[in-house]
Amino acid sequence: MRENFTSGSVWGVSGNWYSYHVWFLMCLASGNGEMELARKITLYTFKNTEINNKKASEFETKSMLYLLGMRSDSNEIEIITVDCFNDVTGVNSSFSKLWDVQSKNHKSLPPSKIGESLFTLYDNYVSTMSFHAYILFIPKLDRAYLVDESLNSYGYENIKSKQRAGIEKKLKEKINGNKSGTVPPFFYDFLDNVLFVEGNKRLSTYIKSLSKFKNKKSVSEDVYDRIFLEIRNAQSVLKNSYIENETISHPSEVLKFGRHISKKEINTLLISRLIGIDIFSFPGIPISFIPFTSGLDEEEIKDLLQECNENLSRAFFDKNGCREFWKISESLIGLVKKNPKRIVKNIYDDLISTIEIKSIYLTEKTIQYMISLVKAGLENVS
Numbered sequence: 001m002r003e004n005f006t007s008g009s010v011w012g013v014s015g016n017w018y019s020y021h022v023w024f025l026m027c028l029a030s031g032n033g034e035m036e037l038a039r040k041i042t043l044y045t046f047k048n049t050e051i052n053n054k055k056a057s058e059f060e061t062k063s064m065l066y067l068l069g070m071r072s073d074s075n076e077i078e079i080i081t082v083d084c085f086n087d088v089t090g091v092n093s094s095f096s097k098l099w100d101v102q103s104k105n106h107k108s109l110p111p112s113k114i115g116e117s118l119f120t121l122y123d124n125y126v127s128t129m130s131f132h133a134y135i136l137f138i139p140k141l142d143r144a145y146l147v148d149e150s151l152n153s154y155g156y157e158n159i160k161s162k163q164r165a166g167i168e169k170k171l172k173e174k175i176n177g178n179k180s181g182t183v184p185p186f187f188y189d190f191l192d193n194v195l196f197v198e199g200n201k202r203l204s205t206y207i208k209s210l211s212k213f214k215n216k217k218s219v220s221e222d223v224y225d226r227i228f229l230e231i232r233n234a235q236s237v238l239k240n241s242y243i244e245n246e247t248i249s250h251p252s253e254v255l256k257f258g259r260h261i262s263k264k265e266i267n268t269l270l271i272s273r274l275i276g277i278d279i280f281s282f283p284g285i286p287i288s289f290i291p292f293t294s295g296l297d298e299e300e301i302k303d304l305l306q307e308c309n310e311n312l313s314r315a316f317f318d319k320n321g322c323r324e325f326w327k328i329s330e331s332l333i334g335l336v337k338k339n340p341k342r343i344v345k346n347i348y349d350d351l352i353s354t355i356e357i358k359s360i361y362l363t364e365k366t367i368q369y370m371i372s373l374v375k376a377g378l379e380n381v382s
Contacts, residue, residue, distance in 0.1 A: 043247040044129045046084060059105035061232040062199045062206055063137040064088045067099055068263055069209035075319070081260045082238040085129070086120055087137075091260075095252040097132040100124050103199075104138050111145075111166025114138075118167070118194065119174045125190045129251065134193050140200040152198040156191045203228040210270055212326035219274055219333070227273045231266060264317060271316065271329065276377030279370070280313055286372035288344050292365065308369035315361040324359050328367070331355060332374045340378065344371045 064080050067090040071077075077090035077099060090099035104117040114136075121134045143149040145163045159167070168191070175184045204224035213219065238259045248254060272278045285293065285305065293301045315325045331354065335347050348368050357367070 043249050044085075044127060045245060045247045046243050047245070057103070057105060058203065058228075058232060059137065059139075059199060060087050060103045061228065061235055062201075062203075063101045063103040063135075063197075064235065064261075065206035065210065065228075065231070066137065066197060066199065067101065068266065069206070078263050079255075079260050080263075081254050082235055084243065084254050084257065084259050085124060085131075089131075091251060091254075095250070098129070098251055099133045099135065100131040101135045101137050104136065105199075106139065109138060109141055111163045112170040114141075114163075115167040115170030115172075116174055118171050118191075121194060122171065122175060122184075122187075122190050125193070126184075126186055133195060134190070135195045135197055137197050137199050140198045141196075152200065154196055156194055156196070158196075207231075207270070210267065211274065212323060213274075213330045223273070227270060230269065230273070234261065234269075267316070271326075275329065275333065275374055276379075277373055279373050279377070280309060280316075282309075282373055282376070286369070286376045288375050289369055289372035292344075292368055304365065305369075308366045311361040311363060311366040312370060315359050315366075318359070318361070324357070324362070328355060328357070328362065328370070329374075332371055333378070336371070336374050336378055340375065344368050344375070347371050 060082075064082075067077055067080065067088065068074055076092045076097065078093045079091040081089045081091060085098065086100050087103040088101045090101070091097070100121060102117060102121050104113075106113055106117075109117075117136060117138070121136060124131055125134060140152070145159055146154070147158045147160060148154070151158060156164070168187075169181075172181060172184065172187070173179055175187075176182055202221075204221050207224040207227050211219075238261060241258055243257045243259065246257065254260065268280060272280070285301070293304065296304065312325075316322060318325075328351070331351055332347070335350055336342075345368070348364070348371060351367065351371075362370075
């Protein structure tokens, strides 16, 4: 539940709640002097948040990974907040777009349960915080409910009229707090803006969507599953804080609560686990890279290692060049697995004969250092 504050008064889910939100939205639409006042005096309050480090469900983790890797606009999402605005919420780098996700892993989802599950999304829809998308992440619905049964991501129009009646009845009851059947403000506009996403894919599929490996079978299903569980556990830790009744006036202020994880952090974990080593902070020199330091003094070796590490980081986190990094990583894993005893120079020669390396950061020495890391990582895994 969200509350809005003005002139020392509180509008919760009560008789004044509708009139306040209607007044606020009318101010926004009219462009009159009250609009700026409304923006200044309105706060967003976090209610019914999970505390005491409650374990994140697999479904919540699926919904987070769906935001990061399975949407056409996933590249815009840089941060995920956990159990703040909703179960998970995606945010872009400028905090101008928020993707709101309610995750419900019910064994059975009759229309009444669907309607009940939409309440928090509706609450955010009529709140003073602007959201870019409203997503209900759910198990596979009964196909008899759907107009087009082949879809697993669809709008409200794909749900048949009989089931829609049940959904709307229950959602009205939840919003109104009674069975009057009164149509709440912006009720049908809200329903038209909801995206229903069925999270019925295997755990590994959600990790594969982030890895950008073309040959998904180059890594075992077990490795992908372990990475999923590690991300789920990291998500759980984020709930180990108390934010109930805290208020913010701008989405960026949510960062102060520490209930967020960045795409950069997840991608770093992912590539490190796939290669089998912490590629960006390897302690010391990989054994197979030692020949490339021959003739260098201690300071020169430190400079070379620092340069290689910085280049790998820049290549990986460069939005325009990250796909090339993934492509090279995948090729290196395949080449090293094929013959782990081969020397770095021969692997490098094979690599550049099949892949044109365009990134200015992936220099010859950087690639050779990366090959050495992959060799060390795969030795650790085996």
